[in-house]
Every structure is written in C-alpha cells, then in structure tokens.
Amino acid sequence: MQRIIVLNPKGGAGKTTIASNLAACYAVGEQRPALMDLDPQASSMRWLRKRPDDTPAIHGIAGFERSGAVTRSWQLRVPAECGAVIIDTPAAVEAHTLPELTRGADAILVPVMPSEIDIHATAKCIADLLLVAKIRRSENRLGIIANRVRANTLVSQSLMRFLASLDIPLVTTLRDTQNYVRSAELGIGVAEMPRWQVQQDLENWRQIMAWLSTKRRGRAAGLPLRTSPRCRRRSPKRRSASRSARAPSLAVLHVCRTLSAHVW
Ligand SMILES: Nc1ncnc2c1ncn2[C@@H]1O[C@H](COP(=O)(O)OP(=O)(O)OP(=O)(O)O)[C@@H](O)[C@H]1O
Numbered sequence: 001m002q003r004i005i006v007l008n009p010k011g012g013a014g015k016t017t018i019a020s021n022l023a024a025c026y027a028v029g030e031q032r033p034a035l036m037d038l039d040p041q042a043s044s045m046r047w048l049r050k051r052p053d054d055t056p057a058i059h060g061i062a063g064f065e066r067s068g069a070v071t072r073s074w075q076l077r078v079p080a081e082c083g084a085v086i087i088d089t090p091a092a093v094e095a096h097t098l099p100e101l102t103r104g105a106d107a108i109l110v111p112v113m114p115s116e117i118d119i120h121a122t123a124k125c126i127a128d129l130l131l132v133a134k135i136r137r138s139e140n141r142l143g144i145i146a147n148r149v150r151a152n153t154l155v156s157q158s159l160m161r162f163l164a165s166l167d168i169p170l171v172t173t174l175r176d177t178q179n180y181v182r183s184a185e186l187g188i189g190v191a192e193m194p195r196w197q198v199q200q201d202l203e204n205w206r207q208i209m210a211w212l213s214t215k216r217r218g219r220a221a222g223l224p225l226r227t228s229p230r231c232r233r234r235s236p237k238r239r240s241a242s243r244s245a246r247a248p249s250l251a252v253l254h255v256c257r258t259l260s261a262h263v264w
C-alpha cells in the first residue's frame with residue numbers, strides 16, 4: 001500500500017483539492033484508495049459524501065473524529081486491499097508534529113500557491129520538513145505542486161524562482177480553473193469529468209501519478225499495518241462538530257502518534 005500525505009500549514013493552499021483528486025485518480029485506476037481526513041473542517045469527507053453512486057469506491061476515514069466506542073487504531077484502520085491511502089491534513093499543523101506525521105509516508109506532497117504570503121509560509125514549511133522532520137532530499141519523498149498558477153503573471157514568475165531555488169522536485173503545475181471548484185461541488189475528481197472539459201488538466205494528474213509511481217511501496221519496517229476485512233464505500237456519519245472542535249495541534253499530534261503506532 002502506498003501512503004501519500006498532502007500538507008502545507010498555510011490555509012487554502014490546495015491540500016483538499018489535491019488529496020481528493022488524487023483519491024479519484026487511484027479510484028479510476030482501480031487501485032482502491034482510502035482517503036483519510038485529519039482536518040476537523042472535514043472538507044475531504046464532505047467531498048466523499050457527495051460522490052455519486054456510479055463512481056468507483058473510495059474508502060473514507062474521518063481521522064479527526066474521536067469515538068469512545070472503538071479503539072483509535074480501529075477507527076484509523078485502512079482496509080487490506082486498498083492500494084493507497086491519501087491523507088489530507090489541516091492548516092496550521094505545528095512543526096513539532098511533522099516528524100510523526102510524515103514518518104512512514106512514501107510521498108509528501110506540498111501544494112503552494114503563487115502569492116508572497118504563500119511562498120513565505122511554504123518556505124517555512126519546507127524548512128521544517130527538512131530540519132524538524134528530517135526528511136532528506138535524497139530520499140526523494142518530497143514533491144511540490146504549484147497550484148492555481150496563472151501563466152505569465154509576475155507572482156507566478158516569483159513562485160517559479162522560489163521553487164527553482166529549493167532543489168526539491170516540482171511535480172506539476174496546476175492551473176487556476178473552475179474545474180477544481182466543480183470537482184469539489186460534485187464529489188468527483190477532474191479525472192472523472194468529461195474529457196473535453198478537463199483535457200488540459202489531465203496531463204497534470206498523469207505527471208503526479210507518474211511521480212508517485214516511482215515511490216516506495218510497502219509498509220514501514222517493523223510496524224504493523226492494521227487492516228479491516230473489506231474495502232467498501234463507507235461515507236463517514238455526520239457527527240456533532242463540537243466533538244471534533246478541539247485544539248487542532250493537539251488533535252493532530254494525537255493522530256500522528258496513532259498513525260505511527262498503528263497505521264504506518
Ligand atoms: N487549481 C485550482 N483552481 C481553482 N480553484 C482551486 C484550485 N485549487 C484549489 N482551488 C480552490 O481553492 C479553495 C481552497 O482549496 P482547498 O480547500 O483545496 O485548500 P486547503 O489547503 O485544503 O485549505 P485548508 O487549509 O482550509 O484545508 C477551494 O475553494 C478550492 O476549490
């Protein structure tokens with residue numbers, strides 16, 4: 001099983017858009033993905049609930065929810081036959097949570113948008129991944145996705161200069177298009193939209209899937225991977241927002257610990 005985490009502590013960078021579209025790509029490719037949502041805003045789980053019945057199954061895991069009725073590792077289990085788990089993370093994850101959050105991940109995707117604020121925040125995120133989470137460039141697990149890029153704007157040029165200075169692969173550059181807004185509304189990925197409408201965008205997802213296909217597959221050495229018997233469509237039940245409305249950093253830290261103990 002391949003484990004992919006999408007993160008950038010900067011809000012609105014495109015984490016959910018990329019995680020959900022990635023899950024759709026794996027689903028279309030019949031690789032039975034799981035989509036784990038660690039964000040109490042639950043945007044990925046909302047997207048999954050909107051998914052039409054005739055689209056290929058994506059197993060949803062509402063990682064932000066807490067239930068006294070089942071153990072944490074049971075709640076976060078990934079079905080054995082899932083070919084990939086894609087993890088959507090919240091904004092404002094703190095640097096000290098990154099080592100546990102990224103441990104065992106085959107790929108770490110960092111979306112970044114072309115704005116001075118986003119570039120600055122992403123520079124800090126990359127520094128934390130390298131220095132705090134101790135991801136080595138040579139591991140080749142870290143990839144950047146430039147998001148909402150409008151060609152030939154000054155700010156997109158300064159984004160490209162910043163990315164060139166990082167010495168980290170730029171996996172692809174997603175354009176700013178209503179196709180992603182539509183895909184969020186409809187619970188489908190651009191890979192599932194009419195081809196004539198998304199022709200330009202499909203090449204980006206081919207590039208992302210090609211980059212991911214070179215990443216290590218298999219579980220982290222020595223750690224058990226908890227699985228459930230079947231990979232079935234399982235939309236998470238709505239639960240009261242108050243249950244998950246705890247301090248994000250504490251909730252994320254707890255999930256990180258559980259991930260590294262039970263899932264990775
Ligand atoms: N390439 C794109 N073109 C157009 N709109 C986009 C694109 N990528 C993302 N968006 C839109 O930008 C908004 C923010 O994207 P998204 O929710 O994926 O960001 P996020 O990083 O998950 O945010 P948060 O940190 O709040 O979880 C959404 O409305 C989404 O539809």
Ligand SMILES: [Mg+2]
Binds near residue numbers: 039
């Ligand atoms: Mg999000």
